Amino acid sequence: MPNAAKPADPRVESLLARMTVEEKVGQLGVFADMVRPFAPDVNPENNVRNAGEVLEQVRAGRVGSLFNGVGAAQGREIQRVAVEESRLGIPVILAADVIHGMRTVFPIPLGEAASFEPELAYRTARATAIEATAAGIHWTYAPAVDIARDQRWGRGAEGAGEDTFLGCAFAAARVRGFQGADLRAADSLLATPKHFVGYGAVAAGMEYNYVEIAEGTLRDVHLPPFKAALDAGALAVMTAFNDINGVPASANHALLTGLLREQWGFPGVVVSDYTADMELVAHGYAADDRDATLRAFSAGMDMSMQSGFYAAHLPALVESGQVPMAALDAAVRRVLELKAAVGLFDDPYRSLDPARESDVSQLPAHEALARDAARRSIVLLRNEADVLPLRGGQRIAAIGPFVRDRDNIEGCWTLFGDKTRYVTLEEGLRAGLPAGSTLEVVDGCGLEAPLEGGIEAAVAAARAADVVLLAVGEPQRYSGEAQSRTRIVIPPAQQALAEAVAATGTPVVVLLRNGRALALEGAVRDAAAILVTWFLGSQTGHAVADVVYGGYSPSARLPVSFPHDSGQQPFFYNHPRTGRPETPEMSEFKARWREHPNTALYPFGHGLGYARIEYGPTAVSAPVLDWDGTLEVRATVRNAGTRAVEEVVQLYLHDRVGSRVRPVRELKGFRKLELQPGESREVVFALSRAQLAFTRADVSHGAEPGAFDVWIAPSSVAGAPARFELLPPQDAARG
Template sequence: MINNKKYLVSFMLLVASVFTSNGQDDMDKFVSNLLQKMTLEEKLGQINLSSGNTGAVLGGGGEGQLIAIKKGEIGATGGSSFESIKKIQDAAMESRLKIPVLIGLDVIHGYKTIFPIPLALSCSWDTDLIERSAQIAAKEASASGVCWTYSPMVDIARDPRWGRVSEGSGEDPWWGSQVAKAMVRGYQGGDLSKNNTIMACVKHFALYGASEAGRDYNTVDMSHLSMFNGYMEPYKAAFDEGAGSAMSSFNLVDGIPATGNKWLMTDVLRDRWGFDGFVVTDYTSINEMAYHGLGDLKTVSALALKAGIDMDMQGLGFIGTLKESLDDGLVSMEQIDQACRRVLEAKFKLGLFEDPYRYLDENRLKNEVLTDENLEAARELAARSMVLLKNENNILPLNKKGKIAVVGPLAEATGDLLGAWVMYRNRDIVPSIVEGIKSVGGDDVEVLSAIGANLTNEPNLRKSLSSPFAMFMGEKMVVDERSLEVLIDEAIAVSADADVIVAVLGESTAMSGEASSRADISIPESQRNLLKVLLKTGKPVVLVLLNGRPLTIEWESENVPAILEAWAPGTAGGNAIADVLFGGYNPSGKLTMTFPRSVGQIPIYYNHQNTGRPFDENNKFTSKYLDISNEPVYPFGYGLSYTSFEYSDVEINKSKLNGNDKLIAKVTLTNTGDRAGEEVVQLYISDPVASISRPVKELKNYKKIMLQPGEKKEIVFEITPDDLKFYNSELIYDWEPGEFSIQIGTNSQDVKTASFVWEK
């Protein structure tokens, strides 16, 4: 821990009379006392997340930024390293009131130990491990001085063209809520003032996952019923779990940008839900309200403050215009004080006033970052996040003997295993899939490899993947300049004597994530052509997919005998993929986002509402496509194992219930294969008659069960009226009496059903 005697003396003189503990009363007294000492300029500085107005780089600790901090012009900034963050806090201790700076960073799925992307994590259906990943990320990041993360992203997403589906937990609001709570617990722990926890920031509030056409930064338009029943639940769950902050989204809500939407930021977030943390904008989202047609920077800055925004991220609107708006009567001092108070309260909760250097710990930085234990946790989570999509003739698991050809433009990738939003990308410690197969396979396995094809030959995509932005968000595309014929011939040559071919295809890191929307979400043509050549060899082919979103892989599903969805698996991903391929881990992941057949089906999700003319293959005038099936390639909840499971019929304790009765539903699960394995038993509820049209089914619970070969187990679920609740047309959250059905099964389509009546 760093000691600063000059700071401690000044600090004690300022707050000795009020600072006694971390209780609510002490915080109120301390913040009120401090607010009385602050000038207007200092208050505006506290609600400014910025590099300053001197041209310094955000979070870089440059001289211009440090000068602005000393003047009290910056309340929060980004963090890049131990050294730069220490300089930032040193500068804060030279300011008049010595208010520490809040240090934030995009710690999305790990700090230096990188875990699978969040979409992959959600496919593990293991909230304990998901919480652990956030806890490890918090421990690593906090040692460098970071005390605030712009995570979790809890946006519900039903359009895989949107690149940021990689950052969320898929399409289901109930499951998204469980993941959101686990992430908040992992980051914040039980005590935010501990130096190994960091404050969570729930984003993007709200509805960003419903961006039109799957295009990033685009508009959103939906009814309040759709909002509350389909999208809002994970945000509320994260806030109920105690998340300390929220981030506004770029999109419109009811025609008004979220950042300037008082109904959203005050009426819903604070008055309805009781959130008492602070709200920061997304990057320059105040400024961007001008493009939505709401006025100049002065106008939209005042609008954001009055709506309930507490901190302006990098837009310089608050610090640059609110003084003039105050003079003109457009905003009040009470509104400025309220925003400033919430920011100061966050710093108090984090213990920064007690010790501004509490999150700078060189000893922890040396001993708690990239440890063997952390890397092992990353490897375990990566394996558990993978989803076995197909395994014809039990090609998998592979034998640890013979020759394996590992072919594809991602076969020897390292950085592309990490996924988007990795601020400290260290390729040198990442084993490739080729290296993982060699290591896990052992001495009796001979591994041959070839690129076979470039990632893509499509000109527009190539240009995007070769841009400087691709380097910032992921990996710049490396192009092999040899001819297509040479690349294909090399792949055929290494495959000629192989017993099995592992084709590693899909997306590079830069092809998903922020600002990485794709209109065509198929495997690029260059890679599909390679796959066709490999299949023509007659060798068994295993397709390993690396990607950050569901892909349109109908052709691959029909023609490739084995497919493993590995996502972007993180630092230990190469070894984890090999663990699964060789059977060291029996895959148990289940999809949390539907895989469409075609982009023409999008949006596609399991919990849709029904149509008045449901599909009937014998009737032309029903809801269907002329050219493809309505059904997806792989539904929500889908995932195979190296063993097999059988479900009995569902048994319920009552067919008629009243009031606060409890419904007990049972199903017997049997492992009918010859390997031990885990199954995610999923419970869905349908409400076929209600005051509003309800989804065809909704996930309400699950249990992940390990069974030995031949073992059977009775799985019991308890259902209460709380599981039947929804928002009605008056936005009242309640349940209605009537007929219901429960469905229990291995995915959202393959279920066993029982019906019952529940009266009030």
């Protein structure tokens, strides 16, 4: 693994000494892999070459990496040309956007974060790496670790939600899962935390928009998941499209060099997002293509993706002295060391074995994992009169455009999924149908438009049923890159269907399919039960059936706050306190909207299971926490129901007075417990000064003495706090 402190790799230094400037620059180029089957619809066309041109560039030593092609046999041919026909025999590294599954598709990352089980993310990333490397891929542009506090932004589907603590846990787990224990292993997939940085804070939730952000917010909210990913072993970082306070992230020297390399000591490679260097001109930050190249490279961006700018302009910039040869060598050295770290110099044909690609023996285990991951991602928001789980002998009407649908199962950024193995909702519901029950399926409407006679057929089915399963939500293309929304609601045709079905009086269970938090309205909001089923991947139908029929008690919790209304965005639970908070003592002059309170419809951390869980009071082991001491926070949690369930116990903290206004609550820990009927468990969390630290008014990082509230609770708004005081260092010393 590259490390700034380790001795230089003699193979790398030997290559550097023999390389021409053009060959050095070639190592910094990332281009579309047109030799293998490619996914051209996921990026705009720019600088596109045919297969012959790509191979000729590889042969000339002008390509460091190719991306989004797949296939071991053709990948082996690309590598053969690189190592046997190029002058220096430097292998290429083959990359792809493999986000939440390869052939087997797992829940979108936002949905998986709802599990509150980082270990689950580790296992799905590991399975993804096994399948991706078998298909001839060394490097993935994942995980996305952006914190998304505005649900209008479509790429929140790719991350872990609105909370930094949860985001850090999942970022680290996914990196470890992708990469495995040994980067040189045939099934190790190099990870790339993205998008560095602040992408989730784009103004108005509009994709690619500008970011105006306070230094403290950047440091406390958006940077920590990247640090967690790098500490977990990631050796590549991808830059963001947005600017930050006027400086584009892809040419931001203070962040790419000052913070990432000098402060954090990052030894790895910084790669641009797709044509991000080219876009410096459109930003108005660079005068022309050459200037954009100079600014991006000088800021610390090692590899340029698809624009071709580095190949076109870096040699002349080096010749003119505007880019020192030492700087070029440093970037090339990082790329070559990355290739050495993943074993390509020792075995250029690593992960390019057609026999391994054809081996499907792993698929049953991966399908079982996909089913378990999917059901662990489903959040039960509401369950009036215990309508769920369904009982045997019921007449069930499954209504809605997602019941039979196979095209909106996988979610955004799934390029290589095996659609022949996808399980639709109808297939899963029929396969698991309880004895004596019947199932009638009616579409009712399309994803965005009415169907002739659709509502009439749906109403008839609902009237003849004991319960309706109403499968509504967002089409898959509504979330992901370039899919910002102004109103985060379900399409009008589906809402009209919901209103008509609800008017029959038959109990309705909403099966919500979505890639973000939604503002639920009318009959959807008021349904007897609501399950958030996200985009769950290959095993969607079986996983939903497991939960609906009671084979699995839902255990997931919301990683994002569901608002009352779209106009509340950006909305997140851990907002700073205000001088006029919404309290019963204050009249209209308080922090709220005319139409809605300053609350969520369903808050971060909320979720139900099939049993009632009781929380005892939160208690602390002492009223004070010494500066270098540890404090225990405990509460008793009891299953008061008749079924075994899993409960996500959450630890929240509030700093009552700070040099910067502090959030009303912050997640500081969580634990998932399995509780048998009637079982009580005492849950204990340890707190130290490190968990109380934040970016202070003087931009230093640390804790401040004073009073704190602490909760052990089932959500970000539940429970009553205990209180303790952090003593200053001198008091701790006297004690």
